[in-house]
Amino acid sequence: MKKIEVVAAIIYFGNEILCVQRPKNKLSYISEKFEFPGGKIEKGETKEEALKRELIEELNFIPTKIEDLFLTVVHKYPDFELTMHSFVCYAETKDINLNEHISCEWLTLNDLIKLDWAEADIPIVNRLVQNGQKV
Numbered sequence: 001m002k003k004i005e006v007v008a009a010i011i012y013f014g015n016e017i018l019c020v021q022r023p024k025n026k027l028s029y030i031s032e033k034f035e036f037p038g039g040k041i042e043k044g045e046t047k048e049e050a051l052k053r054e055l056i057e058e059l060n061f062i063p064t065k066i067e068d069l070f071l072t073v074v075h076k077y078p079d080f081e082l083t084m085h086s087f088v089c090y091a092e093t094k095d096i097n098l099n100e101h102i103s104c105e106w107l108t109l110n111d112l113i114k115l116d117w118a119e120a121d122i123p124i125v126n127r128l129v130q131n132g133q134k135v
């Protein structure tokens with residue numbers, strides 16, 4: 001099975017997190033699903049370099065800070081196996097451009113589960129919510 005390796009950014013502005021909606025796609029399981037911005041790691045790139053490049057390409061956005069790895073998810077979709085490395089980042093503004101996505105929402109932790117996420121994102125969403133519930 002084809003394997004792809006992707007980086008994704010969990011971008012906080014205050015206590016809100018940026019969620020972006022993918023466009024229509026022939027693969028129904030990712031079509032119009034919500035995700036964290038990011039994309040495939042290119043040859044020779046570090047994960048952080050890939051993340052910065054993708055955020056500029058997709059959102060014209062430069063994070064003020066990128067934290068260490070949050071969670072790596074390995075998920076088998078019907079057509080490929082996805083390895084996705086997620087990183088918490090911080091924004092000082094909500095001023096982003098949607099160059100590839102069809103909509104976005106800035107949501108607090110408890111609202112994240114209301115969206116129709118790509119399946120691979122569910123473990124990340126769950127971990128974020130669980131961490132938020134720790135005292």
Ligand SMILES: Nc1nc2c([nH]c(=O)n2[C@H]2C[C@H](O)[C@@H](COP(=O)(O)OP(=O)(O)OP(=O)(O)O)O2)c(=O)[nH]1
Nearest residue numbers: 006007008030035036037038039040082118120121
């Ligand atoms: N960026 C990102 N991709 C995700 C998430 N969840 C998820 O299943 N994916 C899947 C959807 C895609 O099949 C793949 C990411 O590939 P992509 O096509 O967006 O990457 P890319 O920007 O490098 O695209 P391209 O150059 O190949 O057009 O990972 C997520 O939260 N963020």
